Amino acid sequence: MLNLKKVAEISQGECLGSCSGQVKYLLTDSRKLTLPEQVLFFAIPGKYHNGHAYIPALIKKGVSQFVVSELPEKQWLEKADFVKVxxxxxxxxxxxxxxxxxxxLPVIGVTGSNGKTIVKEWIAQSLGDTVRMTRTPGSYNSQIGVPLSVWMLSDGAQFGLFEAGISFPGEMEKLQTIIKPTIGLFTNLGDAHQENFSSFTQKLEEKLKLFKNADVVIYRNEGDWVSEKIEAYCTERKKFTWSFKEEADVEAQLDDGVLKVQYANQKLSLSIPFSDKASVENLMHTITLLCYLGYDSDFIYRAVAKIRAVPMRLEQKSGRAHNTIINDSYNSDLGSLSNALDFLEQQKQHPRKVLVLSDIFQSGYAKENLYKEVSVLVNAHKPDLMLGVGKDLMPYRELFHLESHFFKSTTELIAALGDFDLTDTTILLKGSRAFHFEEVDKILEEKTHRTVLEVNLNALTHNLNYFKSLLKPDADIIVMVKAFSYGSGSHEIANILQYHRVAYLAVAFADEGVDLRARGIDLPIMVMNPHISDFDSLVRYRLEPVVFDYGMLSSLGKYLVQQGERRFSVHLKLNTGMNRSGFNPSDIDNLIDELKKQPAMYVQTAFSHLASSDEPMHDKFTHDQARVYNTMCKKLELAFDRNIKKHLLNSAGIERFREYQFDYVRLGIGLYGISVADADLKQVGRLRTSIAQIRDVMPGETVGYGRSGEVENPKKIATIPIGYADGFRRILSNGRGKVFISGNLYPVIGNVCMDMTMIDITGANVEVGDEVVIFGPELPIEEVAGWLETIPYEVLTSVAARVKRIYVKD
Known part of the structure; x- marks a missing residue:
């Protein structure tokens, strides 16, 4: 086992302390700590967070070994061992x-612009339990993810399977020294991260550096310049190719859903469940690797039959028993189990947590060692109940020190589900593909119609980090989660914001704050529109009200004194030109007098709203507002002889008026992907449904209520289960609105109904059940807002509560 002195030697660092401790686990994210013993924390200074800032908290939790580039204060230096690098x-x-x-051992290194993770997962699915394999969990293919993946190699591993991704020149050389692949697999060359390379040639050359010492490189021979470049690179190593049209080791032909493959003296004819070019290419990479490894046609037939689409992300949704379901059953290995358990631990909306776990087939460990490691992970995260499924897992049941029950099969588990009270729980489904946990998911999830709002938590985190990157070091973020978090779901969004350590949440009404407290959110919560009837809830749940008029100031002050409060946090709303609510500049002297009469109140912040921070034509007015606001705040601070924290900027203001950041900024619509600076934000919400019915309509007939959808030529009409009761507004009727299906926009025909809408799909090659996107990355919400003559805020907040929310995370 590795010790800290050896880490210092390997990294050419300086050892401070005894440095005699053993190292078993590597940690780069302080939030994912589960086992403080034998953990080595790497304090990485990043663009958005500096790992050094979390050293004191980790020491308090029992971590005693750190790799740092800057030493902590002396009091912490004496309590742990450090390697300074x-x-x-x-x-x-x-x-x-x-x-x-x-x-x-044989190690497969996969790189390319697209398809890396899918090819890696399909290789793992194909080989199944025939070999003990250590592979990259999820898409851990970065400068940090790759070393964490390779660290998972164990003595029992027979194969390594790792993917490598790069964003800049010079990165692949570092990953090559870590992975050291013996077999290289190149997927393709595309546009991803092209902005960081001088040419496609440079990017290709950088990616090929992964195969520097590989015995063989597997790739598609297209007879183009990319193939020629790879062939030239392979002068000192073997190449193994496949192609649809060129001479290759493995030659293929696709004919009406049947993939015909020829290799040496073997011929295969495979029926495949997909026809899109990307999936076929990914499958051929997988088959070609199996051919190179020497597997015969019978094995390849069985392997291809095992392959399933890879959703590539965890899904979180509401269950039918007032619970939450986390479905992460597209793969199962130690790395992905650890990540899924971390995500489960983040959930605070229910008092109990349940883990449903199957046998793990692709780990690289012998069974006894594997389930010892699994039990260590599970015991450290302490779910309230574990339901284990599979014959491999059952002999090790005594290793799990919690309430647990074991079943030989998923069928047995489903038959016994009624024996367990799963009400008000968060349930993690973590299973290998062979266990078909999607059947468990169907039983547990809340039944709703086919219209769904997908909320991408990775996109939300990306946007949060973008706005954080705009802030000066001493400014922090208040995030607005009012209006059901702009339609995206309050407690789910609040939960991930709490995980990312924002300073404050802000809600519109007290009952929203009460609900967040009930769901386990313990961040400070600001209530923007409190009412006198809310006072009891404000005190009981430690919600911090905004005071915007004298009536509220007086009534709240009296109530707080009656309750024996001595320092109850409030926030002052100042009106600097928005003229919606708040104290006017002319009120400031009287306001100071009244505040001094309130012994139970503590003014936490004073803030104002900008009226037109997104419109350059009103910039002079914005600067005037800031000037008035500064003047009012200075008077308050002078009167109370202390600094009062301040915040003025909304999402647009954060991007356009950095000079007015003060102590906090308020992030709202920007979190969901709306930027006034054309920043590279990700659209968080994706509203989708599916085609329920298709019919032919003849000339002279009409479509919908009021017969407004007149048909002059033969048309094909699709009905989709979304209407104005779901937020698809009636103004989108008669061609004004459009939807996205299979790469194209199709117009609404006739009037939008309450629960259904008809779409003109004439000439389209679509079928019942095909996905229909209302807004999302494919159809930007700004474009939909334009058709509605409104703003994206209204589009998001108009999605009805009856529309199911699913939270996805890569």
Missing amino acids: HDVISALQSVAAWWRSYFS
């Missing part, structure tokens, strides 16, 4: 490269 990420990579050097 020049570059923490380089140190992490050096440790992983050292670990890799101890293993002599």
Whole structure:
């Protein structure tokens, strides 16, 4: 086992302390700590967070070993051991490269612009339990993810399978020294991250560096410049190719859903469940690798039959028993189990947590060692109940020190589900593909109609980090989660914001704050529109009200005194030109007098709203507002002889008026992907439904209420289960609105109904059940807002509560 002195030697660092401790686990994210013993934390300084800031908290939790580039204060230096290095990420990579050097086994390294993760997962599905394999969990293919993946190699592993992704020149050389693939697989060359490379040629050359010492490189021979470049690279190593049209080791032909493959003296004819080019290409990469490894046609037939679409993301949704379902059953290995358990632990909306776990087939560990490691992970996260499924898992039931029940099969589990009270729980489904946990998911999930609002938590995190990157070091973020978090779901969004350590949440009404408290949210919560009837809830749930007029000031002050409060936080709303609510500049002297009469109140912040921060034509007015606001705040601070924290900027203001950041900024619509600066934000919400019915309509007939959808030529009409009761407004009738189906926009025909809408799909090759996107990355919400003559805020908040929300996370 590795010790800290050896880490110092490997990373060419300086050891401070005894440095005699053993290292078993590597940690780069302080929020994912589960086992403080034998953990080595790498304090990585990043664009949005600096790992060094979390050292004191980790020491308090029992972590005693750190790799740092800057030493902490003396009081912490004396309580732990440190290795000081020049570059923490380089140190992490050096440790992983050292670990890799101890293993002599076949290692497959996958790179390319697209398809890396799917090809990796399909290879793992194909090989199944025939080999013990350690592979990259999820898409851990970065400068940090790769070393963490390779660290998972164990003595029982027979194969390694790792993917490598790069964004800049020079990165692949570092990953090559860690992965050291013996077999290289190149998927394709595309546009991803092209902005960081001088040419496609440079990007290709950088990616090929992964295969520097590989025995063979597997790739598609298209007879183009990419193929020629790879062939030239392979002068000192073997190449193994496949192609649809060129001479290759493995030659293929696609004919009406049947994939015909010829290799050496073997011929295969495979019926495949997809026809899109990307999936076929990914499948051929997988088959070609199996051919290179020497598997016969019978094995390949069975392997292809195992392959299933890879959703590539965790899904969170409401269950039927007032519970939450987290479905993460597209793969199961130690790395993805650890990530899923971390996500389960973040959930605070229910008092109990349940883990449903199957046998793990693709781990790289012998069974006894594997389930020892599994039990360590599960016991550390302490779910309230574990339901284990599978014959491999059952003999190790005694290792799990919690309430647990075990079943030989998913069928047995389903038959016994009624024996367990799963009400008000968060349930994690973590199973290998062979266990078909989607059947469990169907039983547990809340039944709703086919219209769904997908909320992408990765996109939300990306947007949050973008706005954080605009802030000066001493400014923090208040996030608006009012109006059901702009239609996206309050407690689910609040939960991930709490995980990412924002300073405050802000809701419109007190009952929204009460609900967040009931769901386990303990961040400070500001209530923008309190009412006198809310006072009891404000005090009981420690919600911080905004005071915007004298009536509220007086009534709340009296109530707080009656309750014996001595320092209850409130927030002052100042009117600087919005003229919606708040104290006017002329009120400031009287306001100070009244505040001094309130012994139970503590003014936490004073803030104002900008009226037109998104419109350059009103910039002079915005500067005038800021000037008035500054003047009012200075008077308050002078009167109370202390600094009062301030916030003025909304989402648009954060991007356009950085000079007015003060202590906090308020992030709202920007979190969901709306930027006035054309920043690279991700659209968080994706409203989708599906085609319920298709019919032919003849000339002279009409479509919908009022017969407004007149048909002059033969048309094909699709009915979709969404209407104005779901937020698809009636103004989108008669061609004004459009939807996105299979790469194209199709217009609404006739009037939008309450629960259904008709779409003109004449000439389209679509079928019942095909996905229909109302808004999302394919159809930007700004464009939909334009058809409605409104703003994206209204589109988001108009999605009805009856529309099911699903939260997805890569």
